[in-house]
Amino acid sequence: MKKSLIALAVITATSGAMAQSSVQLFGRLDVGYSNNTVKVDGVKNYSNSGANTVGNSQQGINSSQLNTQFWGIRGTEDLGGGLKAMFMLQSNFNTDTGGSQTDLFNREAWLGLSGGFGTIKLGRNYTAYDTVFGATNHTFNSNINVSTAVFDVGIANYTLRNSNSIRYEAPTINGFNAAVSYGFGENKTASTSATDTLSLAVWYSNGPILAAFGHQNQEISATVDREHTLLGGGYDFGTFRLVGSVQRTKESDRKDRDFQIGVNVPLGNFAVAFGYADGRTKAGGVTRNSDGYxxxxxxxxxxRTTAYVGYERSEVEGTASTVSTTKTSNFAVGLRHTF
Amino acid sequence: MKKSLIALAVITATSGAMAQSSVQLFGRLDVGYSNNTVKVDGVKNYSNSGANTVGNSQQGINSSQLNTQFWGIRGTEDLGGGLKAMFMLQSNFNTDTGGSQTDLFNREAWLGLSGGFGTIKLGRNYTAYDTVFGATNHTFNSNINVSTAVFDVGIANYTLRNSNSIRYEAPTINGFNAAVSYGFGENKTASTSATDTLSLAVWYSNGPILAAFGHQNQEISATVDREHTLLGGGYDFGTFRLVGSVQRTKESDRKDRDFQIGVNVPLGNFAVAFGYADGRTKAGGVTRNSDGYxxxxxxxxxxRTTAYVGYERSEVEGTASTVSTTKTSNFAVGLRHTF
Amino acid sequence: MKKSLIALAVITATSGAMAQSSVQLFGRLDVGYSNNTVKVDGVKNYSNSGANTVGNSQQGINSSQLNTQFWGIRGTEDLGGGLKAMFMLQSNFNTDTGGSQTDLFNREAWLGLSGGFGTIKLGRNYTAYDTVFGATNHTFNSNINVSTAVFDVGIANYTLRNSNSIRYEAPTINGFNAAVSYGFGENKTASTSATDTLSLAVWYSNGPILAAFGHQNQEISATVDREHTLLGGGYDFGTFRLVGSVQRTKESDRKDRDFQIGVNVPLGNFAVAFGYADGRTKAGGVTRNSDGYxxxxxxxxxxRTTAYVGYERSEVEGTASTVSTTKTSNFAVGLRHTF
Structure with missing residues (x-):
């Protein structure tokens, strides 16, 4: 008996027109060298733990630099008549420490049905809003972007994923797509209703054109809503591709306006991408700005294997609660591998 | 090189009379919509966290409704001469949140040998008692049953699994089966012995007939034992199948008596099951009753894929320590998938 | 569609001179009965939790007796031109309880490149020192050894693994091998540098001969270094094999000297191994001794499957901070299985 080995070729147990059933073990690793510098009002900052964290000036071997990492099990079963059962169990980890989340399948966990009516997924899902945010974000939605650093300094980032949620993805019709997700919250009390999250996205994707709209309404408490609205798009000119988006955010009396643009130039096996993001948060007559590239x-x-080098730099005038100016720079070089 | 994929066909690396060696990645997901209502002395209760928990009135997307969920790795190796090495590593999770246990293979973890003498499993095992309890429980031992809610209101439920344990399963002889498990406890001190758990089960299974007996003695402390005894059985009439069991439980001066019955009617790909359970707990001259269906x-x-709809309802007069009347109802609809 | 099963035969998707690409699910289990006795100044000790822990007198079903346990996913991808991408995700667990580590891939997690230049691994790596320590340790580096119990009573054991580290393994040239690992620490503050770990190993392996040298310098704090230096080797006489090593350790004003020897006698499918270890810790004019076999x-x-029986016994005169004499004995019998 030889050593156990996961077969690497697609075993077509069923052939012809019938869709195949499969179970896959899959994943992604991303690790390399990085050097982070954070200056708060000109003074180097070491207060945050973990060199991966923006907020800590460290160098070393870090992970999730180009992309976040995961391993998982996913499957598809053909039920006949165009109907398919699908599942996804996906787990975060970091190659630099071997660290993981308390909830093993915190990244994604769902069971669903797919057919002519579209796809329904029950469990822990990405929100619909996240789908269009990612598709229109600069530097291919890699972690070497500045949207997160620059956008979330006033109102907090939107919830990327909802536990106890249902997600519906409509079938593509003439390039038009739509998705909606609803998280139940499940924290109803005698006097307050559950803090649910409703998220929707529509996008048009046809040849070189992408146009996208998203909206997410997340109840933070019985009286406070966090609303994100995004308009974005992209165009592929062949030699290069442009993407961009504008996001408006509301929570209590605070209002944010963010935008970002990016360009990607493929050169055979090489590619170069650049992104710029600009944020503004306003409340009580006070405005604070942030930007970065x-x-x-x-x-x-x-x-399956990509080498990368990247640099990002951002400047934040202040957050919702602080007035310090924070300048962050991050240099990263490393390797990404998928299986 | 194509995408990695776990082969779905049984690879018979060895053929003929020789038993096959294999390693399997396997699992089960179960998720859907549920609506739970809990009333304590007529007042709706929201105190417990998690909508899955009986004790909390919530609706939403929940998991483990028809069955609990897991993923795992298991294997069998033919050692020749009728001897086999077997192992099991099985991990709980919830599809609705991606949540898992602190101990990864908390559900089952054992390495064993199987041969003409039976099967020995060393590690974290289900107790022998649990085997016969499950086999005779109503609604196919699905989570949509009322045994747990109704049976464990006085003396706590038996320990389903023992760490640091040995489990022996005898070979089947003329329909007769036996299993015994022993958990060492491993908490001996200078003045007290380890609190071990001894569990045994015998059952006769032949054609339509099932008859089962189980007993479990779990030391709670140096001076207190928790004893569970079960007599149960089933009969398959062809068009429907009946199961039922009576359980007697003792701990200190408390004595419980529980029974349950169930019927299962298969109708092609459909099936309908009904179950009823009744419990009584007695101590210090006070008796409290519970029942449900x-x-x-x-x-x-x-x-591999089953859609389900279920409803359960129970009423508990009081537990060992409380006198409130708790009425619980739960409606569930969802999907179960195995791989 | 048959049940999902991981193919057990090596699927040579690519053939001929080209190296194969593969993803493997692999692991090891080790569980059995053990009886530990610990006497501190003649009094039986039960204070430590867990029967696996040296320091607690318990009997029961325990794991990691002959070897530690793990499951993991690893892969190799041929990139052409002699270059390979390699990854390793390896997770500890215990079969006796199903227990695991908080950091899932705490055991090993790295992504690397391999070629004519050697191998570079980025992530959570074993230190170079550990490689030569293990290769020259008695009783095959099994857990039934007394090096750990006897060697680490003064200065603590060397760090086996470094998060946020880089490990380089040179190509073998005429039997000569070298490895170096560096852990960045990544805990720099405004006034102190990161507490890094530098570890190196060189060894000569040719036919029956093994000769090895290792050195590891681990910064415990900004002012304290922990230094381990090892000289070891082995010789295979055919009917039996000898190994041995001497270790010198320094930390602040404390100096330790340790040595161990072992012999292994293969007898077909049987093998017998014996090991002896002797340790000495010295500080402030006080010397304490420890030994065991x-x-x-x-x-x-x-x-893939091995049955074992083992016995170990050690005596420690005192540690860096205590003067009690601790006598430990451990009897173990069990089964080890790899997949």
Whole structure:
């Protein structure tokens, strides 16, 4: 008996027109060297724990630099008549420490049905809003971007994922797509209703054109809503591709306006991407600004393995609660591998 | 190189009379909509966290409704001469949140040998008692049953699994089966012995007939034992199947008496099951009663995928320590998938 | 569609001169009965939790007796031109309880490149020192050894693994090998540098001969270093094999000197191994001694499954902070299985 090995070729147990059933063990690793510098009002900051955290000036071997990491099990079963059962169990980890989340499948966990009516997924889902935010974000939605650092300094980032949620994805019709997700909250009390999250997205994708709209309403408490609205798009000119989006956010008396643009230039196995983001948060007559840029170069050693080098820099005038000016820079070089 | 994929066909690396060696990645998901209502002395209760918990009135997307969920790795190796090595590593999770246990293979973890003498499993095992309890429980031992809610209101439920344990399963002889498990406890001190757990089960299974007996003695402390004794059985009439059991429980001066019955009617890919449970706990001259019923309908979309709808309702007069009357009802609809 | 099953035969998706790409699910279990006795100044000790812990007198079903346990996912991808991408995700667990670590891939987590230049691994790596310590340790580096109990009573054991680290393994040239690992620490503050760990190893392995040297410098704080230095080797006489090593350790004003020797006698599927270890810790003019021996017998039921029986006994005059004499003995019998 030889050593156990996961077969790497697609076993077509069923052939012809019938869709295949499969169970896959899959994942992604991303690790390399990084050097982070954070200055608060000109003074170097070391207060936050973990060199991966923006807020700590450290150098070393870090992970999730180009992309976040995961391993998981997913499957598809053909039920006949165009109906499919699908599941996803996906777990975060960091290659630099071996660290993981308390909830093993915190990243994604759902069971669903897919057919002519579209796809329904029950469990822990990405919100619909996240789908269009990611698709229109600069530097290919890599972690070497500045949207997160620059956008979330006033009102907190939208919830990317909802536990106890249902997600519906409509079938594509003439390039038009739509998704909606609803998280139940499940924290109803005798006097307050559950703090649910409703998220929707519509997008048009046809040849070089992408146009996208998203809206998410997340109840923070019985009386406070956090609302995110995004308008974005992209165009592929062949030699390069442009993306961009504008986001408006509301929570209590605070209002934020954010925008970002990016360009991606493929050069065979090489690619270069640049992104710029600009944020503004306003409340009680006080406005604070933030901006930053990111530059990434990638080289595909194979379809599954990519070497990268990147640099990002951001400046934040102050958050909802602080007035310090924080300047952050991050240099990263590393390797990404999928299986 | 194509995408990695776990082969779905049984690879018979060895053929003929020799038993096969294999390693399997396997699992089960179960998620859907549920609506729970809990009333304590007529007042709706929201105090417990988690909508899955009986004790909390919530609606939403919940998991483990028809069955608990897991993923795992298991294997069998043929050692020749009728001897086999076997292992099991099984991990709980919830599809609705992606949540898991602190101990990864908390559900089952054992390594064993199997041969003409039976099977020995060393590690974290289900107790022998649990085997016969499950086999004779109503509504197919699905989670949409009322045994747990109704049976454990006085003396706590038996320990389902023992860490640091040995489990022996005898070979089947003329329909007779036996299993015994022993958990060492491993908490001996200078003045007290380890609080061990001894569990045994015998059952006769032949054609339509099932008759079962189980006993479990769990040391709670150096001076207190928790004893569970069960007599149960079933009969398959062809068009429907009946199961039932009586359980007697003792701990200190408390004595409980529980019984339950169930019927299962298969109708092609459909099946309907009904169960009723009744419990009584007695100590210091005070008796408290509990009862409930459950109704489940299932439809097999395939061998691996089942849609279900269920309803359960229970009423508990009081527990060992409280005198409130708690009425619980739970409606669930969802999907179960195995891989 | 049959039940999902991980193919057990090596699927050579690519053939000929080209190296294969693969993803493997793999692991090891080790569980059995053990009886530990610990006497501190003649009095039986039960204070430590967990029967696996040296320091607690318990009997029961325990794991990691012959070897530690793990499951993991690892892969190799041929990138052409002699270059390979490699990854490792490896997770500890215990079969006796199903227990695991908070950081899932705490055991090993790295992504690397391999080629004519050697191998570079980024992430959570074993230190270079650990490689030569393990290779020259008695009783095959099994857990039934007394090096750990006897060696680490003064200065603490060396760090086996470094998060946020880089490990380089040179190509073998005429039997000469070298490895170096560096852990960044990543805990720099405004006034102190990061507490890094530098570890190196060189060894010569040719036919029956093994000669090895290792050194590890671990910064415990900004002012304290922990230094381990090892000289070891082995010789295979055919009917038996000898190994041995001397270790010198320094930390602040404390100096330790340790040595161990072992012999292994293979007898077909049987093997017998014996090891002896002796330690001495010195500080402030006070010297304390420790010694012990271990004896192991193994029988291979197959290439993947081994039955074992072992006994170890150690005596420690006192540690860096205590003067009690601790006598420990451990008897173990069990089964080890790899997949």
């Amino acid at each position: 990111a530059l990434v170069g990638t080289y595909n050693l194979s379809k | 459950a109704l489940v309908g299932t439809y097999n979309l395939s061998k | 271990a004896l192991v017998g193994t029988y291979n039921l197959s290439k």
